Amino acid sequence: MQVIQKHLSNRATFRFGKAQxxxxxxxxxxxRSFAVEYGYIPTEASELEERVPWLxxxxxxxxxxxxxxxxxxxxxxxxxxxxxWLPIGLLTLLAYRGLRTRYTVIATEMGRIFVIRDGRHxxxxxxxSRRRTAQWRQWYAEVDLDNDPDSEMDKFDWxxxxxxxxxxxxxxxxxxxxxxxxxxxxxxxDEPLVH
Numbered sequence: 226m227q228v229i230q231k232h233l234s235n236r237a238t239f240r241f242g243k244a245q246x247x248x249x250x251x252x253x254x255x256x257r258s259f260a261v262e263y264g265y266i267p268t269e270a271s272e273l274e275e276r277v278p279w280l281x282x283x284x285x286x287x288x289x290x291x292x293x294x295x296x297x298x299x300x301x302x303x304x305x306x307x308x309x310w311l312p313i314g315l316l317t318l319l320a321y322r323g324l325r326t327r328y329t330v331i332a333t334e335m336g337r338i339f340v341i342r343d344g345r346h347x348x349x350x351x352x353x354s355r356r357r358t359a360q361w362r363q364w365y366a367e368v369d370l371d372n373d374p375d376s377e378m379d380k381f382d383w384x385x386x387x388x389x390x391x392x393x394x395x396x397x398x399x400x401x402x403x404x405x406x407x408x409x410x411x412x413x414x415d416e417p418l419v420h
Contacts, residue, residue, distance in 0.1 A: 228349050230341040232326045235275075237341055239349055241356065248338050259335040264360040266333055266353055268387070273328045273339070280321035287314030361389045368398050374406040 226241040240247040246266065249258040291310030298305050327342040329350065340349050365380055366389065372380075378399060385395040403409065 226352070228345055228352070230343055230345055230349070232341050232343060233277075233324065235326050235339075235341060237339055239352075241352055244360065246338075246353070246356075248336075250339055257336065261333045261335045261338075262360065263353065263356040264364055265335075266331060266338070266357050268354075268357075270329050270331045272342075273330050275326045275328070276321060277324055278321075280317055280324065284314050284317030284319075284321055287311075287317060290314070358387070358389050361387070366390055366394070368401050370402070370405045374402050374408060377402050 228239045228241075230237040230239075234253050236251040238249040240249075242260075245260045245262045247258070247260045249256065287310050291308060291312075291314055294310065295305045295308045329340040329342060329346065331338040331340070331353075340346055361384065365384060368381075369377055381390070381395055381398045381402075384390045385392065390398070
């Protein structure tokens with residue numbers, strides 16, 4: 226599955242492979258690409274809004290220039306021919322305000338993933354979440370009876386909190402761990418069973 230997002234000069238490509246995402250971003254500064262396994266994509270994200278700063282600078286310059294030249298011409302008793310710069314400057318400022326790209330940003334160890342906030346944003350975020358959950362389930366949902374029981378119970382607490390496993394699966398795993406290690410399942414694993 227592949228999703229391509231485009232906005233202004235930005236193009237983000239998401240290639241959803243079986244075990245990993247191949248992500249590519251092209252923008253005015255160049256092109257960057259990397260692959261990351263879904264299980265290593267964090268759930269935390271931030272937001273970023275990107276604008277075109279030179280439009281603001283040009284808009285301010287032209288607006289001020291138009292005001293100054295018009296003022297000088299009026300003070301000298303001349304018709305305000307320089308008034309044309311004022312609307313051009315204001316239109317440039319409006320373009321600066323309207324031409325922006327908003328992203329959801331996910332920082333991974335391989336690099337940052339920028340998901341453009343457009344009509345396909347939710348599709349990309351949902352697919353990342355679904356595949357990350359499936360990979361976590363594949364990696365961690367089996368009970369490891371050789372592992373420290375407290376660590377194993379913490380792992381299943383973590384899986385349940387992130388909705389990777391159901392409440393029933395959680396209870397079954399906790400019972401399996403407790404029975405294997407002769408622990409009281411009611412105490413969360415801290416108390417050995419008294420025989």
